[in-house]
Amino acid sequence: MSKHDPRRAAPAAHAARRLFLRGGTGVVVGAALPAWAAPAAVPAPGDAPPVYPTRLPAAVSMDYGLSYGMISGSGRLTWQPPLAGRYQMQLVGRALGLQLIEWTSEGGVDAAGLAPWRFTEKRLGRDPQVAEFRREAGRIHYPARPERDVPLPRGTQDRLSWLVQLPAILRADPALQRPGRRIALFVSGARGDADRWEFEVRDAADGLLHVRRLPPPSAEVQGEAWLAPGEDLLPVRVRLAKDGDVLEMRRRG
Template structure:
């Protein structure tokens, strides 16, 4: 079935794609403590963005977004979500057919310009900020259509809350905080801190869904090999 899509017009932003980076985080998932690594590799033929979370040596989650670039910035083609003990799920952005389909649910969504997945939005929001830092003025709003691997899709509307100091592993970093408030009861609440000194990539993030929180706090960053 084709699901209803959003009823609001979403802006198309200018973007400046960040260079290849590898960000290492402390990761909290509920009471569990571990590490996370976000690897961003853009290239002439497209990109791969990957976040892997590990606890006690075991991989507990792996999010991978692969795609290319278009006038709206990142243009995902496939997003996979693998969690420990569960089957991998995928969202497929069928650009030729103009629709988004899933490996599990039979739901389909129209493929809107600028649509992102639950991995690529972290890079897309950095690319928007890099192209026009004034978009991160306190009180400003950024909005994008974000798709998960479980048949979920919605507008993520972020409000800019201002600059805060984030205590990363290397040294304190000035970062701009944005918050996405849930629109419906089971929506994900998102807080993200973007560092101008790191091409606006996230030095801290907190995602809360149905009472479960995933938190990332950067310890170090380096150019991706």
């Protein structure tokens, strides 16, 4: 039998998949980019985030190394600016020869920047989860959890699109890049979880712009990103944490 015979690889892949499905660390990897769900925080009247001007980046595909505890793998982030009024964005994460996650954000552009229509989260061994941004009705709808539907403020992003929306805001207004400045976004996942994310610009290091989510008492997911000025301020590093669990993505190449 050949050294690279696929019949040998298949049992290993199957065993790895069982690890993810029975509740091992790999399940968290699939869940943590980031899929932790919390009750949606309904924005109070007058408390919706401000609307910022934006300057969207050019099309790009970026490769990352991915780590979560003892698990390491790779990720690819693809961004396609609006064509015929529609943008597309995707993040795929792999480890142990398996595709753990596939996130897709698609939508349009309005005066507040990216305007997601649909966010889909696929994880290994789990049913796909979806958030529908119903702009005419002014609601975010979660088909799997309709009881969690929430209002849709202008400028709302999904758990993937904020990685482009935030750089687009900073590019449009360089004054916001100064340390101590803050940017607020309303961000929704695909599981009925939506909340106000407020980012603060921190002191830059290694020529990168460091932005970190301020942790309000109710925050479930903490996040920070390091943005590259020479690459349309797109993230070269992303760090997400919850209850001591840390997921990190670092740009390769």
